[in-house]
Each structure stands twice: as structure tokens, then as C-alpha cells.
Amino acid sequence: MRNGLVAVVALVALSATACGQTGDEGDWRRPAHAGRTATAAVSHPGAPASALSAPREARSPAELAARLTTAERVSRDPSSARPVAAQAGFEAQVLYRQLAGRPRWMRPVVGAVPVALRATVRLHIRARRAFRTMHHTLSRTLPSWRIVAPASEPALLAFYREGERRFGVPWQVLAAVNLVETGMGRIRGTSVAGARGPMQFMPGTWAAYGRGDIDDPHDAILAAARYLAHNGGGRGKIDQALFAYNRSRLYVRGVEAYAAILHASPAALRGLYDWQVVYLSRRGDVWLPVGYARTSPAGTSAYLRRHPERLLSRSTR
Template sequence: MTTCRAALLLAGALVLGGCAGDPAPTEPTSSAVPAPVPAPPAPSREPAADPVGLADDLVHDERALRDPSSSEEVLAAAARRQQAAYRTLGRHPEWDPIARPRIPPELLESYDLNIDARRNLSALGESSGLGDTLPAWRIVAPAPAEELLGYYREAEAASGVPWAHLAAINLIETGFGRIAGTSTAGAQGPMQFMPGTWAQYGAGGDIHAPRDAILAAGRFLAAQGFAADRDNALFRYNNSDRYVRAVNDYAAVLAADPAMLGAYHRWEIYYVTTAGDVLLPVGYAEPARIPVAEYRARGAAPAVRMSERSAQTLDRMLAAPDPSGEFLGIPYGADTLIGSATEPEQLVVDLERVDCFTYADYVEALKRAEDRDGFLDALRQIRYRDGVVAFENRRHFFTDWAPTIATDVTATVSDRAVEVTKNLNQKDGGGLYLPGLPVVPTTMSYIPSAAVDDQVLSVLRPGDYIGAYAEDGGLDVTHVGIFVAGPDGPVFRNASSLAADQQVVDTPLRDYLRTVPGIVVLRPVL
């Protein structure tokens, strides 16, 4: 008798990232380079989109997850990127000859098992058929990993079923109890028992209680002859050979390295539909099935905060041939965006005052739009990952624009570009710019100002975005502007906070270069 049939088998997750505040500008003065005034940068990055980058990032994250000195912030970000990497690599078997050779020997077995589990669960989900609605579930925070491990060990001692197999089932069925809801077949609780089977093996316990459900799973598997025929017992739990393989894969990873329980425990819930994969975050709560389009529209279109004067300015700018030039003379204004870890995010359009980053946001959105609705849609995509207006999705690092909004061409426009490794969000003197958010190791390039010669200037294109390289290891840039080919030479068009300016101005680029250590160049993706 099949114990359970979950409507969702954990097929992947979305990497979340949060950030707040913009790095303060570094601008030309009459003397030495001003010291950058750092502000909170983005603590996480999106996963790479190519097999080489994915594999290299995955190796870094796998090692961080096994490092006992890693902080909770680092572990959380690494686990979510790990899941996203396996999700993407699982979808692309044609990348195997490129990605797999980049995995070091000590991680290769774990890599192979995770990829195999991912592909089996994906195939199992697809074979069940996909719909265009989301489930009537609640997504809740799971019990702590240490508490669950105690229950797995207790069940192993009582039933003889290895703790790692019980944990793997708990992961696949409900993400360690994140899913609070009934499957399409009627299965319930963190281990997804059918009521009839629970009556036989639940020992009078609560089907929704983690301890009771885990102990019952041990009793059921033992009764199905797990000790003599493991795979047959697992098949009786969920009658699919692919399910059995996935459970065995994850169990093998956990048995080889129990630290991976913490990594898996941090994975998110993602629901696969005909409209694509939809993240169901903690806090998701739907009393009835809901169309994907309705759910996405509800979350993607919060109130727009825009004054009547800004609306009139927007209409004028939409009709202008040179959006960046329309801002010349508009006052500088910091901290115009609304949203934080405790305050709901709003989509702000303030064209009466801009800082260097909102200026870039607005210019790029104007270039991609023909009317107000098009501008707002473009602004959502530029300012927020996946176009979701939320504090944790906001892009605050200049390099967060790559590769979706712009391509980082720094290393291609100069053979003297310098590659550096940074720990974004980590203050050089210790501590975090944004407490509670992870440190993000990243590799980037910059061109030293002394190396920005006529050859480099000749290959820059009007509309390229230029960032002032930050020497602080926790920031990427300290100021942003736009390259313009002026009649008297190259110009750095930027929202300047200097006392002498306090507005959007054109600064001779060569003058600006004398005040900063170097530049980063992003070229818009059109």
C-alpha cells in the first residue's frame, strides 16, 4: 500500500537575495581622491548562467557549506545558490561534459548524486502532468535541523531505518515540513501519510507533528522489509522507481557528510507549473488553488509611488530622443526609495530628484519604454530581480545588473584590467554592512584609472555605464554615471552630490578619472 503521494516533489528553489541602500558617490574634487563612504551593498548574487560559472560557483558554495567557520549568513546564501545550481545543471545534461570536469575529486560523488536526484525528481513531476494553478497550501518555517536530526536518530534506533533515508524522504516530500497542506491524493503531514496508513502506523500520534510522523515513517519502512530489501520498501512508500533513486541519492549524500543536512534544510519550495517555476516562500498561504497569473500579478504590481509632477516629467521624457540628457539640471537627492527589512517595498518613481543609482535606473527604463506602463514594467525588471518589487529582490550593487540588464565588458575593453576577489557586504574592518544578510564572495575586474588611455576611450560606447571602482573589499563601486561622447571629448554624465553641483551634470571624463582608483564598465543589453 502506498503511504503517500505528494503533489510536489522538491524540484528546486529560487535564490533569494536582499539589499538596502546605495554606495555613496565618489566624485572629482580639486584635491586628492575622496574616501568612499560605504553604504549597505547587496549581500547576494544571482547564479551564473553558463556551465563554467555555475560549476565554479557551486564548488565555492559546497566548500563553504562544509566549513565549520562559515557564518549563518554565508551558509544561507551558499545553500540557496547550491540548490539553484543543481536545478539549472539538472535541466541541462548537455552541459555535463563542461561542468563535471570542473568539480574536484572530493566533491564529485556528492555532485553526481545531487544531479541524479534532481533529474529523477524533475522527470517524476513532469510525468504527473503540470497545471497552471498553485496549491492550497501554507508554507511555514521548518523545525530546526538539530531537532529534526534528533527525531531521525530516535526513529533509526527504534526501527533500524537509517536516519539519512528518513531525512531524505522528509526533504523530498515537504521540504522538512515547510509545506503545510494536503496533497492531491490526500496525503498529510511532514512525511505525507495517507490517513488510512497513518491509522496503522501512527501509534496514536499527530500526523502533522514532525516527531510523530518521522517515527511512523520508520515503523512503516521497517514493516515493508527495509532491512532485507531497501528499494522495495521505499517503493512501497511512493511507488516510483525515480522516487526511490532520488531518496537513495540524497540519503547517500547525508550519510557521507551529515553537515549537508543543514544545507538541504535551507532549501526553498518551488512549484512547477505550465507557466514556469514559482517560488512559494515562507508566508505563502492560499485557502484554495489559485491561477499562477493571478498570484504573480498580485505580487508583481504593488502600489506605485509617483507624484503628479514626476508623472508629467515622465511623459515629457518618454517623448525625448536622449533620456540621459533630459535629467541634466535635475537636483541630486539621496534615499528616495522606500522599503527595508521591516517596511514594505514600494515602486518609487521620483523624477524630481535622483542619486547616481536611481538616475541609471530611470534612464535605462526610459530607453526600453514607449509609454508609462512600459516604463513601469521596465523599471521593475531593472531595479528588482525577476521584476518582483520586494526589498530582498532590489539590486543595489552596480554589478547586480550583469548579466541580465547589462554585460560587464570591463575586461574586454582593456587588456590591463585587473581581476579581484571581494567579499561583498563584509566590512574591511570587520562586521557587515547589512547585519543579518550574507557575505557574498565574488570575482570582478576593474581598469586602473592610469590605464584608461585613448585606446580604451575609443572603444567605450555612448550609453555605457561607468562605475567608480571601490577599494573597500565589501563594495564593488562607489559612484555610477553614463559615458557620453561630448563635442569637447568624453563626458561622465552623473548625479553629483558635490556641494558645487548637487544635480545631474556632465563632468569631463578625464578629470573624473584623476579622482578615482579605476572604473568598471557595463554595457546595456538591448
């Protein structure tokens, strides 16, 4: 089940300890003006790239904490307008990526966000650092992928819950794997190891555990649940099952962190659903929006000359 996408979308802001809800959670999630955010409004993530605004990085820990709190609140609030929530999810993703790369900012940021959000912030950074560590070599070129709009959030949640009901694998784990592997189905392409589909199955593994269409999100998510259950995930052995899925302890740590975030607050799925595909290149973090398509790798510099706004942060390496 090895794949070549994991470090890209973990994006995943883009990792496992359990984090419980606290009584004041509602105070920070639902202010009087929950539909407002510091970034521009956008349309549904399946819309053209021009509908989304590339979030800028924060200039200080205080700014990052304030913007992250707003982004998390707005993205989770069901009363937020769909365009505003989508932008908020993207904003949180970019801020988590920035924070993971600035260890000295971690303490002041955690101290400045609401108490109920602190465990979530720590888990996000755990995930981001785990996946970043897995990505040893930065590419000069962009991948030969197509980026497409994913299935709707309600549909995906129904598929995750069906997987849990039928095979005993927690839906949060299935959602985390789907997020890490392909940004919940946004990435269409074959990995360097030959894996395919929203849950990145190798052909032989799909032949044994798949039913239906490897590229169909419903079929792929149920196949992942079937495979994880076979390896102990349906009996509570999540570590063992995830290690069978991708033989990296860092992978297990990252996926379990995202699952823990969802376990503590299922509403967090709304924000994670809106995370974009962000590719870590030698130039830095490059946003590949819905509509991106390459049949062969393109130079990062050439792409950024045409789309300079899609360089979200510059590489420090």
C-alpha cells in the first residue's frame, strides 16, 4: 500500500494523543459574527482556482494565533456560508504548515489560542512534522497529476461511517487516511510505487480487498476499511493496521493525529475537507488547485511564472 502522495497532502497541514472537548469549546466556535473571516470569500472547492484566495503567511505568533482561531471557528461552524467556510479551511491549512516550520512560535501560539483549541493545534503540528520528516527529497518538477473536485463532504462522511459499521474501523481513521493519501480524493494519478485511487491501492492489494471501481470513493473507502480490519483495525489494533497500510511509524503517527482531532470534534471534518493540494517543491509550498493537470512533469519555476500567487511559502532548504 506504499504511496508517493502522503508527504504532499499532509497537507495536511497539513501529527497521537487523545484530545478531549472542554466546556468552553462553544465560546470560541460560535461568536456573534461566525460568518466573517480575515480572508476573502470563495466558492465551493470544486470551483475554478480563481475563486479561492491564496492565504498569506502570518508575520508574528500573535497574528497566527488570532487568524488560526478564526479560521478553525468559521470552518467548523455549520452556519458559516459555504464559500467563507472553504476559505477558512484553506487558511487554517496554510497557517498550520507555517507553524510546523517555526518551532519557536509553537509555545506563544499555543498559549494565545483558546484552551479548547490547544490540543488540536498540537496534534496538527505532530502530523505535519511526521509527514514532513518522511519527505526526504524535494523535487524540481511538479507531479503528473490531475486535481479534481472531491465527492461532497456528506457523501464522504456516509462512506466513512459505512466502513466503520461494516468492518469496525473507526470512521475517523478512514477519513484521516483519505485526507493524507489524496486530499480526500482530489489527486488523480498513479504514485511512484504504482498505487491508484482515492485511498491509494496497489493493484495486487486491490485485487484481494477491492470491490468495484478503484477510482470510486465509495468503493475505495470500503476497500480500505476491509484491508485495515483484516490487519487488526476492526479489533482496536489501529497502530498495527495503519503500519500494514504504509510501513512507516511516522505515517502511523500522522494519521492517528488527524483521527484524534476528528474523534475529539467531528465538526473538524468540515475544515479538513476544504484543505487544498499543496506540493512541497524545492521552491517551497506550491498550491495545485482544482483544474491543475499535467500529463508530464513541469518545471516548478515555469509554473510559478504563470501562477506566482500559488507559491504559498518559500523553501528554507
